[in-house]
Amino acid sequence: MVLPSSEVGVPYDASPADVGRKRTELERCLREAGALPGVDPATLKWLHEKLAEEAFNLVVAGQFKRGKSSIINALLGEALLPAGVVPLTSVVTTIRSGNVPSAHVEFGNVEKRLIAFSQLADFVTERGNPGNMKGVERVVIEHPSPWLGHGVRLVDTPGIGSVYEHNTDETRKYLPQADAVLMVASVDQPVSRAELDFLVGVRQYAGKIFCLLNKVDYLRPDELRESVAFATEAVRGALDAPIPVFPVSARLALEGRLGGNAELVAHSGFPEFEAALRRFMVDERTAAWLASIARSLLRVVKQARFTVDLEAKVLTAPLDRIEANLGLFRRERERAERDRRDFQLLLQADARALLRDHVEPGLEAFKHERQAATHATVERWFAELEDLPAGKLRIALEARLIAEVRGAYDGWLAREEAEISRAFQGLCARFWTHMQQSVDALMQRSSELFAVEFDRTVAEVQWSADSGFYYKFWYEPTGLRILSSSVVLALPKMLARRLIVKRTKATAVDLIEVHAGRIRHDLHERLEQSVRDAQREIVKQIEATIAGIERAIDRALATRARSFGDAATRQDELAHARALIDSLESRIARTVDGTATGARAT
DSSP, X not given: OOOHHHHHOOOSOSOHHHHHHHHHHHHHHHHHHTTSTTXXXXXXXXXXXHHHHOOEEEEEEEBTTSOHHHHHHHHHTSOOSOOOSSOOBOSOEEEEEOSSOEEEEEETXXXXXXXXXXGTHHHHBTTTSXXXXXXXXXXXXXXXXXXXXXXXXXXXXXXXXXXXXXHHHHHHHHGGGOSEEEEEEETTBOOOHHHHHHHHHHHTTOSEEEEEEEOGGGSOHHHHHHHHHHHHHHHHHHHTSOOXXXXXXXXXXXXXXXTTOHHHHHHTTHHHHXXXXXXXXXXIIHHHHHHHHHHHHHHXXXXXHHHXXXXXXXXHSOHHHHHXXXXXXXXXXXXXXXXXXXXXXXXXXXXXXXXXXXXXXXXHHHHHHXXXXXXXXXXXXXXXXTTSOHHHHHHHHHHXXXXXXXXXXXXXXXXXXXXXXXXXXXXXXXHHXXXXXXXXXXXXXXXXXXXXXXXXXXXXXXXXXXXXXXXXXXXXXXHHHTSOHHHHHHSOHHHHHHHHHHHHHHHHHHHHHHHHHHHHHHHHHHHHHHXXXXXXXXXXXXXXXXXXXXHHHHHHHHHHHHOHHHHHHHHHHHHHHHHHHHHHHHHHHHHTTTTSOOOOOO
8 A cells, every 4th residue: 555645745744742742731731720710621621632532533525426435445545445336325434543454333322343344335335234224323444544643534424415315414414523524526427506515514614625526537638627627616606715626536546556556546636635635634734723722721711810800809899899880780781681682683684684685586586587488498398309209208308397497596506605605694793793892891891890901802703604505406297297108199299299398388387486485495494593503602602701700700709708718718719820820821822833822921
């Protein structure tokens, strides 16, 4: 097997010692942060686990029959996973580092069973395990590939968009665990609307997306250039960002590696893709991983500082002044709560207005445009197919009609959904700004009331408006199939043909109407869900900030109520905590060079 590093000439880790030093320092800071008052233990536990595992899920996804399993086999340099021309993968398969290749199956009842690689197809394919009737939770493979070092796990997911809907559901369910995604498309089939929708959905989870256009050996050079250009433009339009598309042949790459044929490997396009993947793993993955932990920890420490200072002030200020200020604080808190409710109603109203004033008129106009063009389109088809017998004519017209309507609406969504997403993102950004300003006002007011310094930091809101407005194309072809072969054959030839054409036109108008309504409904449902998701995530962050203020005040008042000695002891404890906070903020900022900014110097 040819090692990836020998092909691209990039060391796996540019500075393992430096990474180890930073990791060790972050571990120390995490342990010390646990001694701070008011720190959420669950948050620290999560950060400890994230640092300890260093797990990185590189998820391979895409539509069925695009060669996802073949891509993984080519990366590993071994024909490990079953691959074929029918939808195969039916359950998630995770491949992680191990000294000796092995495989085991995990079932929903926590049972684990070691299996031979020759048995993989019995558990991970539709043929061997239809509908996952065996109750497989996942299949785990261990392999010594250098791609799997440093916690990287390759994840093979079922294909989306096949006749097996449970496969699509299983893949979408796994997406939140994706840190980066290899999206596999194919040169022999243009990038579909379903694939673009899937990419848009992936974006909210994965920090990096690689698009692979597989099976380049199927096309001539001029055809390949056209296919790559089309895919690149389609992906850029869907994500509103330039995403490179790598044309590859997993088949040639694997054949070349198994046969030691470097020329074949080079011809497969895999070295260019692997070079980009390796650069990401070296230059971005570790830095992003450490910076993420550092930012989260620094946010925890800064929140602890504010609550420490607030508690110390409540412990020492005259009680009558504290009581008066508490009354003012509660009124400010009620005002912030009213603002929150008002802003939520405004966001809901703005989202409905977006759909009513901008989306629905365009959809209605498009529907009428397509219906008006139907007669001429069907007549043109009839002219092209008039030599067919009546039965075959009916079948051919029906197939063209379904493809025409589906393609028309797919194209409309492709053009419109990016604009819908940008508009909704703008609504949510305004909502977040209003909410943040309201809380900032409450924090500032608390700072003034209790004479505590307010070190304002712009919080990162952890929400993403999912712009993937999925709809399921549905067709019940009663309008055409009611003309059964026996009925058609009983009619004069010309009459049968004209009757089929007439019915095709009427069915086309109805089909266009039905799917305009379906898209309208699904857009409404998706927008409503997006509003709920945004509100939930934003409000959760806001309320956590407010709860920290209230806990510090309540704790200080309870301490004062016990005795003067308890208050003095608590003041000493808070002074010690403040010194620890000073040290932690400075050390965290130095741990990941320049990523955790805004810390106080000691």
